Amino acid sequence: MQRIAVINQKGGVGKTTTTVNLGAALAHRGLRVLLLDMDPQANLTVHVDKRPDLEGSTLTSLLLDDQKLDALVQETGLPNLFVVPSDTSLAGVEQVLANRIGRETILREALETFAGRTSFDFVLFDCPPSLGVLSANALVAADWVVIPMQAEYLSLQGMAKLLEVIQLVQKRLNPQLKIACVLPCMVDARTNLSTEVLREIDTHFGSLLTRTRIRNNVKLAEAPSFGRTIFEHAPDSNGARDYAAFADEFLAMIGVRAPAAVGNDEVPSPTDDSPEVEPLAGEPPAAPARDDEPPPREIAAEA
Ligand SMILES: Nc1ncnc2c1ncn2[C@@H]1O[C@H](COP(=O)(O)OP(=O)(O)O)[C@@H](O)[C@H]1O
Numbered sequence: 001m002q003r004i005a006v007i008n009q010k011g012g013v014g015k016t017t018t019t020v021n022l023g024a025a026l027a028h029r030g031l032r033v034l035l036l037d038m039d040p041q042a043n044l045t046v047h048v049d050k051r052p053d054l055e056g057s058t059l060t061s062l063l064l065d066d067q068k069l070d071a072l073v074q075e076t077g078l079p080n081l082f083v084v085p086s087d088t089s090l091a092g093v094e095q096v097l098a099n100r101i102g103r104e105t106i107l108r109e110a111l112e113t114f115a116g117r118t119s120f121d122f123v124l125f126d127c128p129p130s131l132g133v134l135s136a137n138a139l140v141a142a143d144w145v146v147i148p149m150q151a152e153y154l155s156l157q158g159m160a161k162l163l164e165v166i167q168l169v170q171k172r173l174n175p176q177l178k179i180a181c182v183l184p185c186m187v188d189a190r191t192n193l194s195t196e197v198l199r200e201i202d203t204h205f206g207s208l209l210t211r212t213r214i215r216n217n218v219k220l221a222e223a224p225s226f227g228r229t230i231f232e233h234a235p236d237s238n239g240a241r242d243y244a245a246f247a248d249e250f251l252a253m254i255g256v257r258a259p260a261a262v263g264n265d266e267v268p269s270p271t272d273d274s275p276e277v278e279p280l281a282g283e284p285p286a287a288p289a290r291d292d293e294p295p296p297r298e299i300a301a302e303a
């Protein structure tokens with residue numbers, strides 16, 4: 001099970017949209033995906049058609065009351081896609097845990113004893129727009145970080161702080177944490193501003209910057225109000241195309257071969273461990289070397 005934190009302490013940059021639609025794209029490829037809503041605003045919970053005010057058990061029960069993760073997992077309308085919902089009670093967690101020893105490792109421990117860990121291929125954490133205890137739990141529990149970034153003026157502001165926190169977590173609590181990529185979201189290719197900002201992001205992040213750009217797309221903005229992912233809401237939209245392309249690029253970046261399309265019997269040779277696309281080389285400005293990456297592995301689609 002690969003654990004992915006989708007994080008950026010700025011709000012409105014595309015974290016929730018990316019978590020839901022990356023998760024849905026992976027689920028459509030036959031991979032089993034669990035989404036964890038770690039934001040008290042519960043946007044992800046609503047996006048997958050749940051009602052935060054009606055949820056009895058949310059991530060709060062896990063973080064504060066030692067409730068087992070297995071008891072919190074719910075189905076969504078999409079096969080292979082599951083969710084642990086959030087609600088506003090999560091807002092109180094930071095304060096309650098403030099003086100509790102080991103507060104940053106609660107989620108990691110919960111995942112270690114999670115019975116579903118053998119049946120899920122991915123768990124995605126949708127982080128809140130802050131760098132508090134909730135985000136720390138996500139970073140400590142994660143293998144990979146995905147940083148969505150809005151292609152607009154000042155989008156790099158705050159990035160030094162985020163990279164510093166990631167480095168600190170790597171040093172103290174989770175040495176295997178790696179940055180997978182920086183994903184430009186809400187890109188308007190027609191404006192010089194977007195182009196300029198992308199060039200600036202490229203100078204800072206180099207090979208960590210994805211080739212995929214998530215364009216501005218009204219269907220992506222509409223989908224949450226229907227409680228549907230972009231693939232159900234508007235499968236022919238640019239939003240669906242961009243997130244499908246991102247999912248493929250992401251799998252290649254982390255060295256996971258995309259499973260054969262559902263219904264296709266062709267299984268890649270187990271000895272052929274080369275990823276579909278060359279993994280990106282080079283080092284991020286404030287991230288660990290990437291040459292300690294585990295060899296590419298394959299994830300079998302659920303039968
Ligand atoms: N590519 C896009 N094009 C148009 N609207 C988008 C796009 N990505 C996200 N949005 C919208 O922008 C808002 C903020 O996105 P969201 O994913 O909720 O950000 P975050 O989780 O970082 O706060 C939401 O209303 C969302 O529907």
Ligand SMILES: [Mg+2]
Nearest residue numbers: 015016039043
């Ligand atoms: Mg969000």
